[in-house]
Amino acid sequence: MSISIEQRRQHRLMTIEKSLAKRHRKENAFRRMGLMAVITGMTLVAILFVSILMRGVPAFWQATFYTDVYFDPDIIQLEPKPERESGESQFAFDERYSQWLTRAGLVNWQTLIDNALEEALGEEVEPRQLRDLRALVTSGERYALRDRFVEDPSLLGQTIELKMLASANVDVWIKGNIDRDLPDARQQLSAQTREWADRLEEQGVIRNAFSTSLFLNTDSRSSLASAGLAGAFMGSLFMMVVVIALSVPLGVSSAIYLEEFAPKNRLTDLIEININNLAAVPSIVFGLLGASIFIGYLRLPLSAPLVGGLVLTLMTLPTIIIATRASLRSIPPSIRQAALGIGASRVQTVFHHVLPLALPGILTGSILGVAQALGETAPLLLIGMNAFVANVPGTPLEQSTALPVQIYLWQGNELRNFFEARTSAAIIVLLGLMLSLNALAIWLRKKFETRW
């Protein structure tokens, strides 16, 4: 007895019917997996940003003393600042002035701060407690006081209200970034200093003020609380100038040649493969190249933004070439044909018609390449840009660090409680710069996007 065709069809329909629910369940599960993946990605972005912001934003404000400082003539025993006399040679004056500066440097400026703090505390501090007292204000402030006086000697004998940064440890203590219940042996500050800090905070002498030192100072080893990003920022700026000046013209012209003029032969094939490969070479390899060629062979100075800029140029070149080529390729052939048709030469066609139309895409690609270069760290470590530099570099040949390298240096600082926040703040600055560059690129793309 055979099953009729009708029965077989019925059977098949039923199997499909039965499996349908399961298949739909699978469909939903798959779809949910996809959604989960997207949500995971977005959550990770959120966690990263929130955790950095939470740590970094408070570091933009620092514990700061607002005290009256008396420029005591008994302590500052200095003759008036020398003026240039008539008939005196520039050289003689310079000599006299630098002698005066030396003597000004020898003045015990710390005592002025000590006295001001005693005043604020309203008690005599015994000599043996002087160490505890001096732990309150960061050590860089005495030089700031000297510089202020050298700038304006009429301060002698006056009392003015000054802002002075609290030391890093006091900042940590006041902000509660260290466990207040730790035993004395494990605290960074002595019991006396902590007590004073709390009292002064209650009195309003120590306030949380916006930290300009983060932006205006250079890195510092002795006065940690006033370590800032100015040097690193200038270093990064010099490097970016070098990168923009070299990699954009080189990259764009190389892309124009490859896309518009190059004959299709093995050599151009080779160049093309080569550029694609360079784009995927690890950045640290470019650092090795820089160390061996620029430093080892050409004997360019270590730690110089010029060398860093050169290395980053070589690194961003492929990115810019690839972006420019894509942008040139998206210009329809009709534009070229029209220009050629009315008698323009090939060079004229490209430079007068194709290039202006491709410009937004080229700009976007270049900005993204430069942003990438701005955040790069590894190759810079190999050409000595991780050296400690206490000056703002004035030329691209002076020693310098860069923003990402400064982040690397700060995260390794032993005073974890303080530098964790400060590193996060530096990261916020770097991310702010990079994201605004990226946003600019996206905006440009949106604004000039043309559909052919």
Next chain:
Amino acid sequence: MSNLALIATLLVMMALAYHLGLTRSRAMAAEHDVRMHSRPGYYGVLVALWCGLPALAIFLLWSFLAPQMIDMLVTQQLPTDLVAGLSDRELQTFLRRVTALAEGRGVAGGGSPEELAAAAHMARLQTIENFSLVALMAVLVVVGLIVARRRISPNWRARNQVERVIMIALAASSAVAIFTTIGIVLSMLGEALKFFSFISPIEFFFGTTWNPRFSTSGASNQGEFGLLPLLWGTMMVSTIALLVAIPVGLMTAIYMAEYAPPWLRNVAKPVIEILAGIPTIVYGFFALIVVGPFLSSIGDLIGINIRTTSALTAGLVMGIMIIPFVSSLSDDIITQVPKSLRDGALGLGATKSETIRQVVLPAALPGIVGAFLLAASRAIGETMIVVLAAGNNPVLHANPFEAVSTITVTIVNQLTGDMDFASPQSLVAFALGLTLFVITLGLNVIALVVVRKYRQQYE
């Protein structure tokens, strides 16, 4: 005259030449009432090029050769017994001190009488050199200007010549990429060969102990340079990273390409692309400060000892870093699969997920594999995350919860600090770099070939 001022003057002269060419060709056209071959601007540019290019070429050649010439002349002038007593290296140091003295910068310890004499000689030579360079350039500029200006005539094909120069410049700049690659290969090969003169390649590639010691401890105390622990660490971290990035990245790409409503696509795509723009040092810090302690406390909860800086921490964060890379590459490839394939499957009654799994993904597989290979090469070459979060422990072990060390970390460790290009401790960085370059190059080439094959299939 400083180089900067020299170049600036040259540029001013070129601008002047441009103007002269422009006005001359205009005047000629008006005067003789003829049609010039090219538009006036081209004559201007051509005159400027005639005026500037030879001088520029001489300048570049000169600044490349002159210091070496001067060094040579100064060395010849030195007392022979002094030169004989110096090794090559000491001679270099001597010359550098002399250069510093000649340029008016001081040197440590003042300077011996010989050094001072040599410095005076060098300063004299430098003055002569500088003066003759300026004179030569001035002559070239003026001659070029006069010759070019004289040649302006209605038949002079200025546009064609200018365009030829432009073409040469364009071609030259596309050669920079080639030179970069050659530079990478040669520099690393050269230094790596120097390294292999200390340590045999067999010892390096198959050694299982990494213990380089310090370069200061002397030649008798040679360290051990075994690559395998580092290679193992690299593989471990990258594998963990890929285990994180591939599922998340691929599923994101599928969802974005096939399911997501346009509004979600518009929001989620840029957000995930932000992940791609974040510098790796930031990921490293994130790993060190947030992820490491988090994993470690989870380990405490379930009774496993997870170190804060471990292969797991570094791999996990590196995975997060590669997610956007995987997802954007796969997204491109999935959207390239022709619609007809999808329509066919859907028409036969397959559900959407069945279409994706059984039709779209197999069709896109070569491209996706290529994307994975590129992601792997990126993971292997990543530096800052592992420097901060992997713990630097170059030992062969299979525990992902322990610290490891990778090739990139070791390059950084060996080459920061004092840079001495003569000790195996520094030179090993180049051997490691070469290994890294070869590995990533291999992965990239395979990936590119695979992706290219796939593209041709559907074009």
